[in-house]
Every structure is written in structure tokens, then in C-alpha cells.
Amino acid sequence: MTASTSGQTSLLAGLSRDLAATVEQVGRSVVAIHGRRRIPSSGVVWRPGAVVAASHTISRDEDLTVTLASGRITPATLAGRDPTTDLAVLRLDDAAVPPVDRGDDADLQVGRLVLALGRPGPQLTASLGMVSAVGGEWRTWQGGKVDRFVRLDLSIYDGFSGGPLVEVGGRVLGINTSGLSRAVALALPVSTVERVTDQLLSAGRVRRGFLGLAAQPVQLPDPLRSRLGLTGRVGLVIVNLESEGPAEQGGLLLGDIIVALEGHEVGDPSDLLAALGPERVGEPVAVQLVRGGEIRTVNVTVGERPARRGR
Amino acid sequence: MSVLALELGTALAGVADLLRRATVQVQVGVRGEGSGVLWRADGLVLTNAHVAPAGRARVRISDGRVLEARVVARDPECDLAALLLPPGEFPVAERGSVAALRPGELIVAFGHPLGVPNALSLGVVHRVLRDDTGAPRWIQADLRLAPGNSGGPLADVSGRVLGLNTLVAGGLGYAVPVPVITRFLERAGPPASGRRAA
Numbered sequence: 001m002t003a004s005t006s007g008q009t010s011l012l013a014g015l016s017r018d019l020a021a022t023v024e025q026v027g028r029s030v031v032a033i034h035g036r037r038r039i040p041s042s043g044v045v046w047r048p049g050a051v052v053a054a055s056h057t058i059s060r061d062e063d064l065t066v067t068l069a070s071g072r073i074t075p076a077t078l079a080g081r082d083p084t085t086d087l088a089v090l091r092l093d094d095a096a097v098p099p100v101d102r103g104d105d106a107d108l109q110v111g112r113l114v115l116a117l118g119r120p121g122p123q124l125t126a127s128l129g130m131v132s133a134v135g136g137e138w139r140t141w142q143g144g145k146v147d148r149f150v151r152l153d154l155s156i157y158d159g160f161s162g163g164p165l166v167e168v169g170g171r172v173l174g175i176n177t178s179g180l181s182r183a184v185a186l187a188l189p190v191s192t193v194e195r196v197t198d199q200l201l202s203a204g205r206v207r208r209g210f211l212g213l214a215a216q217p218v219q220l221p222d223p224l225r226s227r228l229g230l231t232g233r234v235g236l237v238i239v240n241l242e243s244e245g246p247a248e249q250g251g252l253l254l255g256d257i258i259v260a261l262e263g264h265e266v267g268d269p270s271d272l273l274a275a276l277g278p279e280r281v282g283e284p285v286a287v288q289l290v291r292g293g294e295i296r297t298v299n300v301t302v303g304e305r306p307a308r309r310g311r
Numbered sequence: 312m313s314v315l316a317l318e319l320g321t322a323l324a325g326v327a328d329l330l331r332r333a334t335v336q337v338q339v340g341v342r343g344e345g346s347g348v349l350w351r352a353d354g355l356v357l358t359n360a361h362v363a364p365a366g367r368a369r370v371r372i373s374d375g376r377v378l379e380a381r382v383v384a385r386d387p388e389c390d391l392a393a394l395l396l397p398p399g400e401f402p403v404a405e406r407g408s409v410a411a412l413r414p415g416e417l418i419v420a421f422g423h424p425l426g427v428p429n430a431l432s433l434g435v436v437h438r439v440l441r442d443d444t445g446a447p448r449w450i451q452a453d454l455r456l457a458p459g460n461s462g463g464p465l466a467d468v469s470g471r472v473l474g475l476n477t478l479v480a481g482g483l484g485y486a487v488p489v490p491v492i493t494r495f496l497e498r499a500g501p502p503a504s505g506r507r508a509a
Binding site: 015024124157 | 437
């Protein structure tokens with residue numbers, strides 16, 4: 001081996017040592033969660049005594065245990081879960097396990113070298129790759145709000161869901177999950193994990209606004225639009241009202257066509273979801289609608305979405 | 312372009328070059344090809360048992376020569392086979408330490424996946440699976456392998472061989488680690504063990 005080759009090889013060897021050291025350091029805060037019949041899933045000690053995990057990997061609410069990095073198995077209780085973002089938080093009796101060092105969403109850059117860690121059993125495991133795409137806020141198929149879209153070019157192996165996404169310096173940039181997309185590896189960014197963890201630790205659940213109606217988009221006829229001065233081409237026709245739900249109690253009727261909430265046009269049912277964050281629960285919302293060819297405004301008090309059985 | 316990234320690229324090319332010299336292509340009959348590692352300078356080649364059934368195999372070494380080799384030891388249970396080339400002096404790979412391997416360490420695989428000659432893939436140690444006695448049984452690798460990689464080297468980034476790439480399961484590569492190979496050769500007796508025949 002020539003001198004220059006050996007210099008370059010030691011550069012690679014140095015990178016290799018750094019990666020292994022990062023894995024070892026962050027791995028102290030990565031636990032195995034025994035909450036399903038299959039192999040254990042992964043979790044991260046996010047705050048002292050609080051473990052973040054992927055909701056879909058925990059199939060029961062009780063009788064949960066956790067294997068710590070030391071190999072010790074300790075009981076855990078479910079503080080709460082939010083299936084819409086696929087996050088769950090567990091409380092540990094043992095507050096001595098160090099929480100991870102968190103980065104922030106600004107560290108999520110395309111091309112950044114990252115590690116995914118998992119503990120699908122007593123042993124720590126790792127994979128290497130990079131952040132492949134970063135986008136803005138999006139909604140999961142269950143309607144949960146995620147602050148950044150984070151796609152990974154790395155392998156999320158069986159049991160990796162709930163494990164940390166780590167930049168090579170050792171700061172955690174998110175939680176990996178395969179529960180929100182079958183096709184690609186995704187991570188939930190730190191901002192989303194913090195927000196959901198706050199809510200699960202304080203209330204045991206993520207509150208969501210609820211109107212108790214189902215609606216589908218309909219084209220608004222041009223003469224109607226020009227007569228009523230409507231700018232949107234599409235409204236949402238109410239096709240179902242939950243008995244004694246907020247919408248029914250507020251006086252909405254089957255066949256009403258919702259055109260705006262609080263003055264903001266709605267053209268897709270997801271616009272309703274987006275307007276029903278936790279802060280709206282208990283607050284009145286002005287619903288503009290077309291009924292019998294006339295425009296009206298009806299005030300509805302936003303309720304809280306009842307808990308669903310779901311993972 | 313950063314100097315560091317360029318140097319890393321050059322360093323990887325250096326590792327590939329080291330491994331290329333000690334990696335062979337194993338051909339048996341009309342079956343597909345596998346890879347192998349020159350283990351001893353006298354021409355002992357290690358590969359997987361599923362690459363080399365008993366009998367003879369053709370081995371293409373890195374200088375392009377195709378040599379007839381004899382299968383001198385074979386153990387389907389640990390999926391290893393030892394082949395002996397005609398007498399000569401051959402380049403061999405250094406061996407690395409499996410005992411000290413940690414998850415996240417960079418590793419490379421070299422071989423001939425899907426018939427593509429001399430292909431390098433880069434990844435990290437996923438974990439080392441051990442038997443009841445704590446001895447390494449498999450190195451699980453987070454890197455891309457394909458048929459044709461079988462029998463080829465898994466190595467650290469200094470080009471030191473850690474094991475033989477053997478199978479893919481659940482998206483992970485599995486390599487038979489050096490200690491298992493060493494025990495296989497000891498069990499096999501001469502000429503695989505290198506001891507003189509009695």
C-alpha cells in the first residue's frame with residue numbers, strides 16, 4: 001500500500017470510527033419495545049422517563065415492557081397514542097436513561113448523511129443513507145398533520161419503526177416509520193414529535209376538532225356563482241350528519257353546500273380537516289353555505305373527535 | 312467540490328483495487344457464476360458451498376487467467392467450500408478483526424453480482440449475530456448484494472476481509488465471518504488446513 005493510499009484509507013477508517021461512535025452514543029437512548037406478538041419494535045428516550053415509539057408497532061395498551069440498552073427489561077405504561085401521525089409515548093419508571101440530543105427541522109437537508117438506528121431485540125442495529133427529499137407540511141392518510149415531509153434514501157428494516165433518524169454528528173432529526181407509507185422510508189421531523197409528545201404527555205391524546213359530518217365536492221353552477229358572488233368553483237355538499245354531532249346541533253342540514261369556513265374557501269374535504277386543529281375545540285366556527293339557492297352563515301361549535309380504536 | 316469528499320472517493324477506489332486483486336470469479340459447469348476470495352498465497356480459494364459443488368470449478372483470477380481448481384473441502388451446513396488452484400504464487404487479502412466490529416462501521420462488499428464483474432458496494436455493519444457461546448455466526452450488513460456476490464469478500468474500509476457474503480434476507484446481507492472460516496479450514500484437514508498431509 002502506498003503512503004497516499006494509506007492516508008486516504010485512514011480517512012475512511014476515521015469516518016467509519018465516527019459512525020460507529022455515533023451509533024454507540026445515540027444507541028444508549030434507543031430501546032426495544034415489547035408490545036406486539038411479532039419481533040419487538042424500536043423506541044427513543046426523548047425526554048427523561050418518556051419514550052417515543054411508532055403507534056402501529058404497539059398492538060396493545062397494557063402489559064408493555066421495554067429492553068434498555070443495558071439489557072435490563074423494565075415495565076412501561078402507555079401515556080397515549082396518536083394513530084394519525086403514527087406516534088405513541090410510553091412512560092418509563094427508570095428516568096436514568098439519558099434522552100437523545102435533538103436537532104431541529106432546519107438540519108433536514110437533502111443529501112445530509114444520516115443513520116437509522118433500531119433495537120428489534122436486545123442488540124442495537126444500524127443502517128446508513130441520506131436525506132433524499134424534504135418538503136413542507138403534509139397530512140397523513142389518517143389526517144394527521146406532519147410539519148415536514150422527510151423522505152429517506154436508506155433501508156428501514158423490520159423492527160426499525162420508532163427508531164431515531166440521526167445525523168452523523170449524533171443529533172436526532174426525527175423518528176423513522178414504515179407505518180405512513182408502504183413505498184418509501186419516511187421520518188417524522190423533530191417539530192412534529194415534540195408537538196405530539198407534549199399533547200400525549202399532558203392530555204393522553206391529541207385533540208382534534210370535529211364537526212360530525214361527511215361531505216363531498218360538487219361543482220357550483222356558473223349562474224349560481226355569479227348570482228351569489230362566489231369565487232370558488234367547487235363546494236362541499238353534506239352527505240351525512242352524525243346524530244347529535246356538532247354540525248347537526250348547529251343546524252346544518254343534509255344537502256347544504258359548504259363554500260367557506262371563517263371566510264376561507266373550501267373545495268376539498270381535507271380543507272375542513274386542516275381548519276379543525278386542536279385549538280378549535282370548543283370554539284365557534286362560521287360556516288358559509290348554500291341552501292335553497294341562497295347563501296347563509298351558520299355558527300357551529302367545534303367538538304372534539306371521539307377516540308377511535310386504531311393503532 | 313470539497314477536498315474531503317474527493318479524498319473519500321479516491322480512498323474507496325483504493326479499497327476496491329485492493330479487493331479486486333484477491334477476489335476471483337468461480338464458474339461451475341453451465342451454472343451461474345459466483346465469487347471467491349484468495350485465502351492463501353499457495354492458491355487456496357474460499358467460496359460458498361452453494362457456489363461450488365464437489366468436484367472441479369473454473370476460477371478466473373484478477374489478472375484474467377482462468378484456472379482449473381479442485382474442491383478440497385466443503386461444508387454445506389456453514390455454506391463454505393475451499394478450492395485449490397494449480398501451484399503458483401497468488402495475491403491474497405489481509406484479514407480484519409470481526410471481534411471488534413461495531414454497528415455503524417463502514418464496510419464494503421466486492422464481487423460479481425448478476426454477472427457484473429468487479430462491483431463494489433458500500434454500507435455499514437447492521438450487527439454481528441453470535442451463537443450461544445458468544446462466537447460470531449453471521450455479520451449482518453446494511454448494503455446491496457445480489458446473486459453473484461456469493462462467496463465474495465465483505466471487508467472493512469482498509470480492505471481487510473471480515474467474511475464471505477453468503478445470502479440476502481429481509482433486505483440485509485449475511486456474511487460468514489472469518490472465525491467460522493478458520494474453524495472450517497481446521498476441521499477440513501490437509502490440504503485445506505495448510506498442514507502437510509501425513
